[in-house]
Amino acid sequence: MNDDDPIHIFRKGESVITFIKSFGAGIGLSLAASYAAEIDAKHLFYGVHKDDKVFNENNREFFTLMSKAISIEIGTEFNVxxxxxEKSKAEVLKLGYDLGMPAEETWSCASNSSIHCGWCDPCQDRINAFRKTNLNDTTLYENSLVKSSSNA
Structure with a gap:
């Protein structure tokens, strides 16, 4: 992947954030929508799943309102x-696997690293999703003990 790949827009930060702040989805979607508007895209697909509902903004109403706010700002209809x-991380992983998605090319980690840390909540969710689906996790984790135990 090159540095301009919009899929990795959230991984370009210089500092490490230890946890997601309130309105994290709104901030991230605002940045992504700004880029989308720049390239004249009208749709933004956000991979939030049911297990992310621990954050208040991860609900249908929030994303509908974000779509409306972005549409007002850019002057044309825009949809998030x-x-x-409504699917768990494990269900999303299984669906991707069934569709031939190369899981090793996906990213879950919240750290600012070139490999998954294995400790953060998103990494733990990833490890647990692989466990629940009995799929082989070939993810390279900074914490190799986590990697070893995820295949046990």
Whole structure:
């Protein structure tokens, strides 16, 4: 992947954030929507899933209102899509596997690193999703003990 790949827009920060702040989805979607508007895209797909509902903004109403706010700002209809909002991380992983998605090319980690840390909540969710689906986790984790135990 090159540095301009919009899929990795949230991984470009210089500092490490130890936890997601309130309105984290709103901030991230605002940045992504700004980029989308720049390239004249009208749709943004956000991979939030049911297990992310621990954050208050991860609900259908929030994403509908974000779509409306972004549409007002850019002057044309814009839609934030959340196709996995009602699916667990394990269900999303299994669906991707069934569709031939190369899991090793996906990213879950909240750290600012070139490999998954293995400690943060998103990494733990990833490890647990692989366990629940009995799929082989080939993810390279900074914490190799986590990697070893995820395949046990």
């Amino acid at each position: 899509h959340t196709p996995f909002l």
